[in-house]
Amino acid sequence: MNPILSNLRNITLTYAIWLTIGCLLAALLVLTNISAWANALLFSIPAIMVFGSLSASAYYVARSLPMRKRSFFVVSGVFGGTALIYGIVWAVLCFAWNKLCLLFDEDWVGIALSQHLASLLLICGTLLYLLSILVYDVLLALDNIRQAERREAASEVLARDAELQVLRTQINPHFLFNSLNSISALTAIDAAAARNMTIELAQFFRQTLALSEKQKITLSEEITLCNHFLVIEKIRFGKKLQVHMEIDPTSDNCLLPPMLLQPLLENAIKHGIRDLIDGGTIIVSSKVRDPWLFIAIDNPVDTQPSQTQGTGTGLKNLQARLRTLYGDKSRVEWRITEQTFHIEIALPLERL
Known part of the structure; x- marks a missing residue:
């Protein structure tokens, strides 16, 4: 099971991180004079929260490549290709959400989404998804280490019991x-x-x-x-x-x-x-x-x-x-x- 979705605490922490990223993206839009605060927050936070939910799939991407079967080209192709696909999904999601906001024809909704900004959003989404894969990869590696330690401890207990049995006889x-x-x-x-x-x-x-x-x-x-x-x-x-x-x-x-x-x-x-x-x-x-x-x-x-x-x-x-x-x-x-x-x-x- 996805470790981030395994309990309420992990889910809350994950979405808090994505909310923080959404606020940082809104601040970037404001600092570059692309939009006002209200527009930036309304644009970035819903989009980033949806993308955060989609990024949970990065767990299965990371798990699809066992450590013993990895090579530089395989990892680059699988991880990089998947991250690029989700980067495109993120850019399309931002474009669709912004179009929907502009339909209300209000000053406090929607931003000026230029081709240059769309490209930056594509790169940003790709990097965020790639970072999600790497985070899950680290979690999987730590879980494998813990399982190996548990197996080793269990083996030691069995070996000790066997040795004691021999000594008793x-x-x-x-x-x-x-x-x-x-x-x-x-x-x-x-x-x-x-x-x-x-x-x-x-x-x-x-x-x-x-x-x-x-x-x-x-x-x-x-x-x-x-x-x-x-x-x-x-x-x-x-x-x-x-x-x-x-x-x-x-x-x-x-x-x-x-x-x-x-x-x-x-x-x-x-x-x-x-x-x-x-x-x-x-x-x-x-x-x-x-x-x-x-x-x-x-x-x-x-x-x-x-x-x-x-x-x-x-x-x-x-x-x-x-x-x-x-x-x-x-x-x-x-x-x-x-x-x-x-x-x-x-x-x-x-x-x-």
Whole structure:
């Protein structure tokens, strides 16, 4: 649709511009002593307003030539030829309107329309229509840029969602396999424990499916999910696995991506607690330091290198996921000492 005719504001502004042009044309007629003010205004304003309506067709002329198909000669021929045709229409319109005014035989209507003035009106109409084409051409170019930006933004959103989906599917599946193996083993020696583990496993995956559909969840929801996971792991490892939560109450309603902590706890158990004869305690802590939310996990590690030492893929996936969501506004740091592995995540503070 013609952008100038798309709403009342644009229509009003357009006709205000054409009215101004009509007044300037009348002033030119007065200054060159061709006519008095009354005659000049009555001649120029109605004619220019009608021509302004006709110039709306310049939009379709500009749109008829896509940028990729343009050349200097094509543009000059189409734009220049159309402008000349409408210039002739404008000159004929002025001549007809002036003839109609002269029929009233009043001193305040009609002007002396000479051949020289008719030629000037022809040139003026051609230039005005050509200017209209150029204005519409600029508007079309700006609209194409906006559409391209919207398409690019939509593509970025789709690419981000696809990347997030890939990263989510890379969560370590060994937890499920190990849990099922543990349930299978427990059915023969402790049916009650196997039943409890099955219930917790169902609760964990039910909540995982529900939360994974959201882009952000609260820290309290993430902790609840992790607790279901830890209950299952405690059935597997018994007293060997201890967990201590140091969650700042002010961080409970802070937002973070779902399934952010569970893979880290899984790694802490797989590469830390499992390799220790006496096990150990995993410490999960959070604190708010406006404008940041800090979450840290500490777990003991074996002083001797393990044959199942990780490759760091999970941590790289975590960094990639946060970079996709937050850009450069997030941070993941970790360090390992002789007996402890420490990882800290810093996220922009967002609250529910």
